[in-house]
Structure formats: structure tokens, C-alpha cells
Amino acid sequence: MSLWSRFATNRAAVIGLIVLIAVIIIALLAPVMFPKGPWAMVQRPFLAPFDTDGLPLGTDTLGRNVLAGLIYGARVSLLVGLVSTVMALLIGVPLGAVAGFYGGWVDEIAMRFTEFFQTIPNFALAIVLVAILEPSLTSITISIAIVSWPPVARLVRAEVMSVTRREYVDAARLAGLSNLHILTRQVLPNTVSPIIVMASLMVATAILLESSLSFLGLGDPNIMSWGYQIGAARTVIRSAWWLSFFPGVAIVLTVLALNLIGEGLNDALNPHLTRKGKS
């Protein structure tokens, strides 16, 4: 069975994929739908949702269109989620691969380093980093990457270790291939599946982290994001529930979609695990 058909047997994963694609399309079309941007004040503040034509989700404390903010917010969430995950992979994969492949003191040092970062409460570290580096899209992305890479390093290390113990790697050594060649051609390709699964879940976690930072007021002040919308509306929750409700739903949907995709990928890429459950 091909990868896609295995993935497609998981209905929830397919729904997740459809939701994610929809979010991506909406995010891309944001400037077309709302050329004035998310910050423009379009009406009087505190308009309730479903009441006014053209403002289906109402207006916020400053009279800005909540829907526009929501759609522009999707851009930030996806961008930060994706870029920070790629950065975390760029740190975690080489570190874990080298640790697992060479073992010994290299592994010892790399793992102590990783463990140290894992001990630090990661959200607190992200707060400190963003606060000190001054909130901006770059500092947020970097901070999320810095707190997200340790699980990647551990996973890659464990996978590389297990693959390196397999006999075909011994055979490659006996063939006189160089370490670099063995690591990149024989070992790493066989660790890709779990890394892909983890990456898809990391994008989800990164979106949650970004929204949490923005909620605390540590978002990029020039960019509209879901977390910022909720944070700004926190104090008026008693009078204007919709201001924090809809961005939250957007986060839940997007994160849920990514998690479902991750699980679908896991089932599709690691068929032996699924089979084990059935036999």
C-alpha cells in the first residue's frame, strides 16, 4: 500500500489535513480579503458578532474587525510554527545524530547539554528569552526553536543508535565507506519517519507556545496574532466574550488538525506498530 492510501484510511487525519489546507489558503488570501490589514478601525468598538453585515465576528475594543485579525493571525501562527520547527530540527537532528552515531564521550557531552535544556522549564525560558531579546517575530521564533529542540535530539539519538546497531551498518563499514557517508546515506534515511511525525506535532506545539507568548504581551507589537487578540480581550471577558472566544477556537482547530495529521502520519509511516496492535 502506498503512503497516501495508508494515510487516507485514517479519516480523522484526512479531516485534519483538509482543515490545515483551508487555514493555509485563508492565511495566504488575507491581504486580498482585507486589504486594509488587521489594525484598521472599521466600526465602533464592541460590536457583537452575527449582528452587523460585513463584520460577522464583531469588532474589538478599538473597533477593529475581529475576523480580519483572525485571518491575519493565521499567517503568524503558521509561519512561526513552521520556521521554529525547522530551526529546532536544524539544531536537534545533527546533535542527536552525532551523539547517537559516535557514542562515547561525544554522546555524553551532547546528552548532558540536551538534558540541561530539558530540565529548564521551557515556557519560562521562552518568556525570559523573548523578554530580554525584545519581542519581535524573530526573537519569538528563535526562542521557540531554542526550547523545542531537545526532544528532537533525544529522538534522533535513540533512532540513530538503534539503526547504527543494525548489521547493514556494520556491512557498510566493512565496505570501507566513510563515517559521513554511512551516517548520511545508511543511517539517517532510516530515521526519517519518526522525525517527520515528531515535526508535525512540533508545529502544533510551537503554535501553542507562540500564542501563549503573545497572550502575555510578548508578541511582536506590529503583528496581529491569535494570542494577542485573546490577551488584549482578557480584561473585558465579562462584557465581550467573543473577542477571546473566536481566536481560541482558531487555535484549537489548527493545533488539533496538526495533531491529527501527526497521528495519521505515524500510522502510515510506521505500519509495523499498527500491525502489532492488531495481532
Next chain:
Amino acid sequence: MAIAGTIFGRLLKAALTLLAIAVLNFFLIHAAPGDPAVVLAGEAGAADEQMIADLRAQFGLDQPLYVQLYRYVGNILTLDLGYSFRQGAPVLDLILERLPATLILTLTAFWISLLAGVALGVAASARVGKFTDSLITGTALLFYATPLYWAALMAVLVFSVQLGWLPGFGYETVGSGYGGFDRAIDILKHLILPALTLGLFFMAVYMRMTRASMLEVAQQDFVKTARAKGLAPSVIRRRHILRNALLPVVTLAGLQAGQLVGGAVLTETVFAWPGIGRLMFESLAARDYNTILGVFLVSALMVIIFNIITDIVYRLIDPRIGQKA
């Protein structure tokens, strides 16, 4: 004997970790844009010229970097976390004053999430593929995708604003004059929503882990042995599967401790819970870096202590660790 050695080893490692965090803090201060003294004093205007000059002298900011590092780390190791000019008090005092509230909140949330998560995970695994399983797994998936702070806000909206069942703000009723038992009940009422919403995400994490682990252990040979003995399914599940399945959950609980402490910043912010998380949030707005770093250090310390406890628990459950024949 083995356990004593373990504890000693872990304490040594904890001390080194703490030292490393102190060093990290030092470099963070220097990474911040601007004069470190100003950074430490908080947003310009909070401290006067004299204070900043004092700070310079105290940290030896005119000295080479390694001297500064030495002094800074020395200060932290003697529990001197500096002074908050914003709040007009030593950072350590501020933290110690707020720490009990955070401990109550995080420990309650931890136990709720762990017990509920394991119970639901066991229930789901016992009916794998059935409706109950789908319901539990689906709900967990939803909680897993819900931002902590949003769950907290929505809980306030529903249970406090709309239904008026529970207080959605603060640690206790201000000016109530409650004492003794009444006060405890009052605090408990205030605790329910924050603890539940903080625990929700972690409950989902533990539930998923427990379910997966139960299903995996159920496939192992010794479970077949237990069935071959003629044991009742409930005994097999409790004595053979659950005990083994809990091992990875304990490990995970240790790893998640950091997240829980970090998550408290959000929960305390929403509920105005007077813990160190709330202190951090307030300091963010005030750019009171000294306090932020202090809270960061203390929360890391909490995680370290928590990790040591999980380590010991793990060793008590699993005879294989630390006493190889």
C-alpha cells in the same frame, strides 16, 4: 545504599544544573540591549542614578567579564537574587512570599492530572476500539490542542461569570475575615478552576501515555503467562499490566514538570493567582529583569527537585534500576 548513592548523585547533578542556569542568566543579562545595570534596575526611571552606580559597583561592571560572572554566580549561590527596584524589595523575598500559592496550585494540578489521566487511560485501554475509548481519546485530543490560558478564560466565563458557581479571581475572598477551616474552604473554592484548567492539558498527556503503554504491555509475554495461570482479567490488568505500564508514565511526569511550572505563569495570570507566575507576568510589563530571572531560576529549581523525586519513585517501583545482581 543504592538509593542513597542515587540521591547524592542527583543532588550533585542538580547543583551543577543550577550553576549552569546561573551562568545562563548572567549571559542573558549581557545579551539584553543596553547597559546591564539599567537592565537589572528595570525600566529606566525606576531607579535613580545613585542606585545604578551602586549596582555597577556591586556587580563589578567596570571589571573584566569573568570577574562579573564570578560575582554574579557567587551572589546567586548565596541566595542573593538581587533587588527589585520596581517593587522595592529583594527579589528573594518577593518570590518566597509568592511561592506557597504556586506550590499549592501546581501540586494540585499535577495530582489531579496524573490521577485522572491514568484512570482515563486505563479505562480507554480496557475498552480499546469501543465507544468509551473513542470518547476518552477524542476528549484528550481536544484538551491537548487547547491553549491553557484560553481554557482558563473560558472556564471563568462559564463557571464564574455565567453560572456564578465558583470564584474566577484571586486566591481567597479579600476582606472576608475568614479564619481556620472557613478560610481553607474559601481557598479551595478559589483553587478549583485554576488547578483544573492547568491540569487539563497534562491530563490529556498522561492519559495518552497510559493508554499507549497499557496496550503495549498487554502484548508482552508475561501477560500471557499470567493468563496461562488462570488469573482473572481484572487482576492481570491491575497487577501485571498497570504496574509495568506506569513506568513510562512516571518518566513522562518527571519530564512534564517543567511544562507545568511554566504553564502556571499563564494560569496565574488569568486567575490573578498570587504566585510566582503572576509575579513574572507583572515583572514583564515592568521590564523588571532581575525579578524575571529570579523567578526563572526558582522555577528551574522546582523542576530539578521534582525530577529528583520522580527518579526516586522510579527506583522504588522498578527493582532493575540501581541494583544489578
Next chain:
Amino acid sequence: MSVLSITDMSIALPSGADRPFAVKDCTYEIAKGEILCVVGESGSGKSMTANALMGLLPEGVTVAKGTAEFGGKDILQVSEIEQRALRGDRIAMIFQEPMTALNPLMRIGDQIAEVFEAHKRHTPSERKARALDLVREVGLPDPEKIIRAYPFQLSGGQRQRAMIAMSLALEPELLIADEPTTALDVTTQAQILKLILDLRERRGMAVMFITHDFGVVAEIADRVIVMRHGEIVERGTATEVLENPQHDYTKRLLEAIPTGLVPQSVAVEKAPALEVRHLKKTYHTGGGLFRPRRDVRAIDDVSLTIAKGEVLGLVGESGSGKSTLGRAVVRLVTPDAGEILVGGTDMAALSESDLRAARHKVQMVFQDPYASLNPRQRVMRALTDGPMAKGVPKDAARARARELMETVGLGAEAVDRFPHEFSGGQRQRIGIARALAMDPELIIADEAVSALDVSIQAQVLDLLRDLRRQFDLSILFITHDLRVAAQLCDRIAVMQRGQLVEIGPVSDVFLNPQHEYTQKLLAAVPGGGWGKAAE
């Protein structure tokens, strides 16, 4: 009088499996006090019958028809509760993997006492006392200590004894043993077999013994059933089946195990292909800050030579250091001291880069057919990567790969396929071709046929014999199985705890072993009878 009588039983596999029935139309019975061996290769359905009797069939697998009468009832039809009452009480079972068959978090004594608890017998203190008696009965050393021990503190053989103690707790009428000695070393296997024979004698219980090994059959069986693809192909008393097999399949299985002749050693040239001199390798375990360091001498001053064109068999039990020696010769393990001379080069002394250039001199054929080929690479890559790294032009390497696939009997077109398209035996052939592609001076075969079924094993051994003649190969053949070693090797070296205890021509070692350990090892081989040829 029969304890169990199975009539016309079929066990259906879930749809999508490779065949509709795991077991088809089986009829047989086991008498009181009798040992019935159910023999078959992997996938023959031999274990499924046992699982069905115990009510332990995996999900999706069901009994399609037939009856199994035990104690006046059809145990395939009784309720789950009745079945549970039978399990562990009147029918007991032991399994293949003693390492995983015990709960790692429970003390041995508690796990045995649990059987009484499951069937509500005795008081808790009596249960403990009885557990102790059982531990004593199965011959475990230091019973008081054992019942308080955890499984990880016991060796494989001890764990299997503990499993047997557990199964005996309620004096079952029928003991089902599913390959109980397959995972054990040969000397331990002999002890466990003896224990089962003794217990049968003392307790008079019937034993259904499932195995793939005709050697084991010869040791303990009263009657034999041979299964293939879920059907019974032959049945009879042990003597009938072993000495006068009727079915072709049984004949082939028996032929694959030489119990008689030891081949005469071939005279070989004097020039050595490999010289190992005073090789040493010690492993350190533990050695943390708070734990004492433990040294294991995996190779303890070993010297040996292999002549050009010779096959030297290196035998020993697990932990004897034989695999470490093989890996040291190819420098996958770096020895602490000593020399490894291959064609005049000391492999042990080469630097990393010199070593890479010299790698091709010694090649290896590995044990696990499923782990020895990269699942993401076509066979062509596996066969050409090495030669090309050594400087062979691409076209020449590819042509040679095709030729070698022809040689090992898989056909030149097979180079474009992926490993998962081949069976275990075929993969071992590819592994052999890969080693040959490097034109090595020496091949190390590390348990190269151990993971294969007996009939496939015989085919691969035939191939090795042919290739050896064709290419004048020098081979270090590492194996735990003395019977396999006898089929292929000119000389045999025996290792025990890192030391070489005996080395000599096959016939000398087998017929006239000098060292005590060699004698013990040979005596333990199930269905031995090596002496027949000499007398």
C-alpha cells in the same frame, strides 16, 4: 487412556493472512504420562494449537471447527470462566522466551504463589511455603534467595526453571511446552530437557512439547507429529519417525540434521589466510561514580590461524566471546592487545584511514537476515557500494553484482529489487554475495544460518560449500550449533569465557574431545550420537 484428544480441529486466521487456516483438520491424542512432540518449522501452525487449547488465541484467530476433549469436556467450547479455571490448574503452559515470560516487577516467589491465589487454594503463608518447595523441586540453587529475587537477577535457564515451577504448582494433568529450550544455550537446554523428563516420571503428567528441533525430539519424545503449513504430514512413535520417516518433508528435515557421519577434514595449504596472535579484549561495565567497575574478558589471550582455503568453525555458548573475536578480526571491535594478520597486514594496528582501505580483505556474513540489508536500498547498491569505494569502476561493479547474484542462485535481474521482496534465506544469499563482491581474503560468517529454518539452513550451507570449492574461500564460521559446524568446517575451535579451550580437526574434536568443556558441550547436543561414525 488419553488425557487430551483433539478431533478434526481447524483454526481460522483473519482475512488478509497468507493462508485461511493456521491449523487444518488436525486429529491426535496425548496419553497420560506421555510426551508428544509437535514438530514443524516457523509458520507450520504448531503453536496455534497450544494457544487454542489454553484459550489464548490472538485476537482475530478463531477455532473454526473440531473438538478437544479434556477431562470429559470439549475445552474449545467451554465458557471463558470454565477455561480460566482449567488454565494453570489442570493444563499448564511454558513459553519460549524465559527472558520476557516473567513479570519484571514481581518477585519470583510471588509469581509462583499467584497460581494458588488464582485458583483460591491455600492460605497466603501456605502458598509461600509451597512456592519454596516448587523452587526446590525444579532444582534452582539457593531457593530461599530465589523466591525473593526479581527475574532480572536470574539467568535464562533459571528463569525457565522458575516458569516450570509455576506450571507445576497445581499438578496439572497436561503440560504444554512451547519451544521452551529454543532460547537457551545447549548445556542449559540439556538440563531443562532432563528436568522435564524427570518431572514426567515423578508426576506422571502428559506433555505436549512443541519444537522445531529433531535433536530435541530424539531426546524426549515418545510420539511425534510433524506439521507443515497447518497440516499433519506424519505421525508415529519417536523411533518410527526418526528412523523410518515416510513423508518427503520429514525426510528432508531429518537429512538437514546430520546425526551420523563427521566429514573428513580436507587437507589445506600451509599459507595462513588469518593469523590471530595473543588477542585480548576486555569490556568494562558499570564504573559510574558510585558503582564498582566490572571487567568482562571477552577475548582472553586467543591465538589461532586459518589456512588459505580452510573453514574454521568457532563454537561456544552465548557469552563465550566468539562473536567478539569475529568482530575483532574485521575491526568492528578494536582489540586491547594482540595482532590480527590478514595477508601480512596487522588489522589491529591500522589507523582509521588505512583501515578503510584494507577493509575489503575481510568480509562478514551476518546473522539476522532482516537487519543485514538496508531496507531503503536496492540490492544493486548493497553489492556495488563497497567495490566502488575501493575503486572499482561503476560498470564493472554492476556487472560483477549481476554475476554474483547469478552465482548465489537468485538471478541477475534480482539486483533491482528491494530487500523486503526477498525471504530470509534469500537475504542471506544476498549477504553472501555482498561479501564476495569485495574479493576478500577471508570471510567471517557470524551465526550466518542460525536464524533460518532447518530446511533453508541446509540450502544455505550447500551454497557455502559450493562457493568454497569454486572460489577457494577461507572462512571463519562462528556458530553456537555444533551440528551445523560439523557439516561445513575442516577444523573446530571451542571457546569458553573468552578463552580458546580446544582446537583441532573436526573428527578429532567431535570424536575424541580433550577438554572437559568440549566433552560437556558435545554431550549436551540434543539427539547427539556423534560417535556412531567411529564405531
